[in-house]
Amino acid sequence: MAIADAITGKAPGRTEAVAAEIRRRVAARILTAGEKLPSIRSFARTMQVSPSTVVEAYDRLVAEGLIASRPGSGFSVCGAVPAAVLRDAAPALDRAIDPLWVSRQSLDAEPDMLRPGCGWLPADWMPQAALRxxxxxxxxANAPVLSDYGPTRGSRDLRRLLARQFAMEGIEAGAEQILLTMSGTQSIDLVCRFLLQPGDAVLVDDPCYFNFQAVLHTHGARIIGVPYTPAGPDLELFAGLVAAHRPRLYVTNSALHNPTGATLSPKGAHQILTIAAAHGLTIVEDEIFADFEPEPSVRLAALDGLCRVIRIGSFSKTLSASARCGYVVARPELVEGLVDLQVATQFGGPSPVAAELVLRTLGDGSYRKHLAHLRGRLAKRRREVLGQLEGLGIRPWTLPRGGFYLWCRLPDGRDAAEVAKAALRERVVLAPGNVFSVGRSAPDFMRFNVAQMTPEVLPVLGRALR
Amino acid sequence: MAIADAITGKAPGRTEAVAAEIRRRVAARILTAGEKLPSIRSFARTMQVSPSTVVEAYDRLVAEGLIASRPGSGFSVCGAVPAAVLRDAAPALDRAIDPLWVSRQSLDAEPDMLRPGCGWLPADWMPQAALRxxxxxxxxANAPVLSDYGPTRGSRDLRRLLARQFAMEGIEAGAEQILLTMSGTQSIDLVCRFLLQPGDAVLVDDPCYFNFQAVLHTHGARIIGVPYTPAGPDLELFAGLVAAHRPRLYVTNSALHNPTGATLSPKGAHQILTIAAAHGLTIVEDEIFADFEPEPSVRLAALDGLCRVIRIGSFSKTLSASARCGYVVARPELVEGLVDLQVATQFGGPSPVAAELVLRTLGDGSYRKHLAHLRGRLAKRRREVLGQLEGLGIRPWTLPRGGFYLWCRLPDGRDAAEVAKAALRERVVLAPGNVFSVGRSAPDFMRFNVAQMTPEVLPVLGRALR
Incomplete structure (x- = not known):
């Protein structure tokens, strides 16, 4: 661990050289378990450094667990570090392709692997300068921001900023109607924990974001898929399924639907709300891709006035997934219940440090330009990748208005799961269609992330298709 | 929002002055909804600032939602900000005193309120310099640390550091057996989601940390309390309750038990493990206060070798609660299941930014000294507060070896809930005994946080006792 150098601003080599010499002596059994280390003063003379450099080096070795300090008796070598300490899990190549497959393979991919199936932008597409x-x-920042739990709903300043932005979209919500969470997924999970009983029916689009299925599965929900069209769910089937199954929730993306990139039409939005009102259906509208839209589309939350719509979202796609900050906006009494649930299951609200990082990045003058630039860059990439894919006979189901996904059909009814397995053997993570489909109706589809389609992907994809 | 100044390093007043002038014109209806703002160049002349200062001010107002930019047509004023935007929830003074009462009142306390009932140290007791x-x-840091989701188990470097520290405590666990989470509470919640079915019996100490009850309640667990003694749970009753109820889990703190500050004896630890083995009981050992111990006490996880013990913990008490980083250490196959569950319900692991913040603070040479200093400071505070409380006739149940809690009996059988309600009217949050007690066996007990016992608390407490 060479982290202390960046912190102290000292010549980086010196502390590390002292620590390395002790590590060498332990490895060579010149120093053995239980033995005392040289005193700080004498080792400073030996290494020709200042005593404070030796103190830092020893502190570093304490943090690493190699040595320990004993009151009044200096430092001594700890027992040998078991090899187990370095053991870590490798991605499983033989894991069954289920709704968790793409997440696990993408998140735990080793650095040299390519991830055109993943759901995020490369790090260098993100607003790094503003984050730094x-x-x-x-x-x-004030001391409490850095060390306290913070309020149960999360940063008041960030919630007020969000409330103003929602007002611009026609959604009137007080800051107390906003609950900050760790992620869009955690927002959905909290809502499900609060509203669902095992066995409750929940409607999702077919195809839909695979993790909707994963999270609903943990709640024992009966998941029902409604076929999705380029203008939203098939409205006739939607009405029929709601009447037949009486689902408690409908979970969807209105703007830039995942995986298709399609957008709900105004007519569809109105009809969905009418059907929902007639059958007591609550809608979770996941707006995680809304900032990628060139022009805002219709919002269920705005039409409905947060009466039976719960809006969720996060900053993971355009700002930082590392900060881990999402939100829920809903009726006040629902939010009050979600706050209790979040305290019980997480203690406290989301990280005040993360909220402050998001707030400051949103408030940075460069962020708005970053978004505009991102939209332009993605439009260009979508066109380029469409051309490349068509060269392999892979055709888009629809042409998205924005975002980084292309939902495509493979040529000649190829089995996307087999293609994904073949690509994984060449260290490329793809997103095969059926992980998105409750009805497993998309065996020959694939979702491509255009920002992750580096030149090395195409030949692998070509081979995997054969 | 005056956040951009700190970021740009510009004279703080200038950008804010320009933004304030626009806000003033909107408030005075000199500029009305839909109206165009002065051009950047002309307003720079008016305000005698550079055009870039006006650009920044306008960007700030866009982020606030007061104005919007339209491609090709400059900036214009948005519709009036609804008053709702500023509405926020106030702490409820009349909330029933249940296991969530102390958390909600403490977390959402306004800055002028005093919180001797809360479960954390004041911000200025935390390692602020190291955090900064x-x-x-x-x-x-590398770009992916700032913007990517990171691996599903969380930062590999932090897990390796933890594995080394566990090895020093005699717990052999590979880095792959460690799952980073958002908090100790989230660690328990994940374990419960994975192992519990509604109706399962779970054993806790009586008294125990109130949030154990809150989180178990969300899982529909049948919560059974075992009376706690200054050396751990009453072993005879423990054996009887395990045999009678066949609990799936026992959730406890071995070191510096919350709320009593007591510590499990070696004999108790061995007997608990023997009983657990005979009845297939899994133990969740919450080590969140372990770093406050003057000398390490016996660990169930170390005796057992992580066979039927799951260790959880976090950095919230000694390093930062704001960072939101905790962990679970358990058998490999259990961790593998918890990873799937965390991906499904949170997406991705815990914040890479938070893990890096924790890793760098732990690795900072000053952190070890901070801990040593903290232990000394707390020992002194415990003595002082004990004296003050005894002056009011409040006596400790036991004398803790470390930490910041004193579990005390009020004089003359006073009702602690009534005392807490009276103190809350004077803006002091206390922690009445029965919120910790499954059997409601502690009506005249109170938990005091010695680090939060400022001089203003005592007279309020004195009045509330009368």
């Missing part, structure tokens, strides 16, 4: 400025500013 | 150094260093 925000971190430097955070180093000067 | 870590944030500055984080501003130079």
């Amino acid at each position: 400025r925000a971190l430097r500013a955070l180093a000067h | 150094r870590a944030l500055r260093a984080l501003a130079h």
Whole structure:
């Protein structure tokens, strides 16, 4: 661990050289378990460094667990570090392709693997400069921001900023109607924990974001898929399924639907709300891709006024997934219940440090330009990748208005799961269609992330198709 | 929002002055909804600032939702901000005193309120300098750390560091057996979701940390309390309750038990494990206060070798609660299941930014000294507060070896819930005994956090006792 150098600003080599010499002596059994280390003063002379450099090196070795300090008796070598300490899990190549397959393979991919199936932008597409400025500013934040749990709903300043932005979209919600969470997924999970009983029916689009199925599965929900069209769910089937199954929830993306990139039509939005009102259906509208839209589309939450619509979202796609900050906006009494549930199951609200990082990045003058630039860059990438895929006979189901997904049909009814397995053997993670489909109706579809389609992917994809 | 100044390093007043002038014109209806703002160049002349300062001010107002930019047509004023945007929830003074009462009142307390009932140290007792150094260093981290989801188990470097520390405590666990989470509570919640069915019996100490009850309640567990003694649970009753109820889990703190500050004896630890083995009981050992111990006490996880013990913990008490980082250590196949569950319900692992912040702070040379200093400071505070409380006739149930809690009996059988309600009217949050007691066997007990016992608390407590 060479992390202390960046912190102290000292010549990086010196502390590390002292630590390395002790590590070498332990490895060579010149120093053995239980033995005392040289005193700080004498080892400083030996290494020709200042005593404070030796103190830092020893502190570093304490943090690593190699040595321990004993009151009044200096430092001594700990027992040998068991090899187990370094053991870590490798991605499982033989895992069954289920709704968790793409997440696990993408998140735990080793650095040299390619991930055109994943659901995020490459790190260098994200607003790095603004994030770094925000971190430097955070180093000067008030002490409670850096160390306290913070309020149960999360940062008041960030919630007020969000409330203003929602007002611009026609959604009137007080800051107390916003609950910050760790992620869009956690928002859905909290809502499900609060509203669902095992066995309750829940309607999702077919295809839909695979993790909707994964999270609903943990709640014992009866998951029902409604076929999705380029203008939203098939409305006739939607009405029939709601009447027949009386689902408690409908979980959907209105803007830039995942995986298709399609957008709900105004007519569809109105009809869905009418059907929902007639049958007591609550709708979870996941707006995680809304910032990628060139022009805002219709919002169920705005039409409905947050009466039976719960809006959720996060900053993971355009700002930082590492910060881990999402939100729920809903009726006040529902939010009050969700707050209790979040305290019981997480203690406290989401990270005040993360909320401050998001707030400062959103408030950075460069962020709005970053979004505009991102939309332009993605439009260009979508066109390029469409051309490349068509060269392999892979055709888009619809042409998205924005975002980074292309939902495509493979040529000649190829089995996407087999293609994904073949690609994984060449260290490329793809997203085969059926992980998105409750009815397993998309065996020959694939979702491509255009921002992750580096030149190395195409030949692998070509071979995997054969 | 005056956040951009800290970021840009510009004279703080200038951008804010320009933004304030626009806000003033909107408030005075000199500019009305839909109206165009002065051009950047002309307003720079008016305000005698540079055009870039106006650009920044306008960007800030866009982020606030007061104005919007339209491609090709400059900036215009948005519709009036509804008053609702500023509405926020106030702490409810009349809320029933249940296991969530202390959390909600403490977390959402306004800044002028005093919180001797809360479960954390004041911000200025935390390692602020090390946290600030870590944030500055984080501003130079690799891009993926700042923007990616990170691996499903969380930062590999932090898990390896933890594995080394566990090895020093005699717990052999590979880095793959560690799952980073958002908090100790989330660790327990994940374990419960994975192992419990509604109706399962779960054993807890009586008294125990109130949030154990809150989280178990969300799982529909049948919560059974075992009377706690200054050396751990009453072993005879423990054996009887396990045999009678066949609980699936026993959730406890071995070191510096919350709320009593007591510590499990070696004999108790061995007997508990023997009983657990005979009845297939799994134990969740919450080590959140372990770093406050002057000398390490016996660990169930170490005796058992993580066979039927699941260890959980977090960095919220000694490093930062704001970072939101905890962990679970358990058998490999259990961790594998918890990873799937965490991906399904949170997507991805815990925040890579938070893990890096924790890793860098732990690795900072000053952190070990911070802990040593903290233990000394708390020992002194415990003595002082004991004296003050005894002056009011409040006596400790036991004398803790470390930590910041004193579990005390009020004089003359006073009702602690009534005392807490009276103190809350004077803006002091206390922690009445029965919120910790499944059997409601502690009506005249109170938990005091010695680090939060400022001089203003005593007279309020004195009045509330009368």
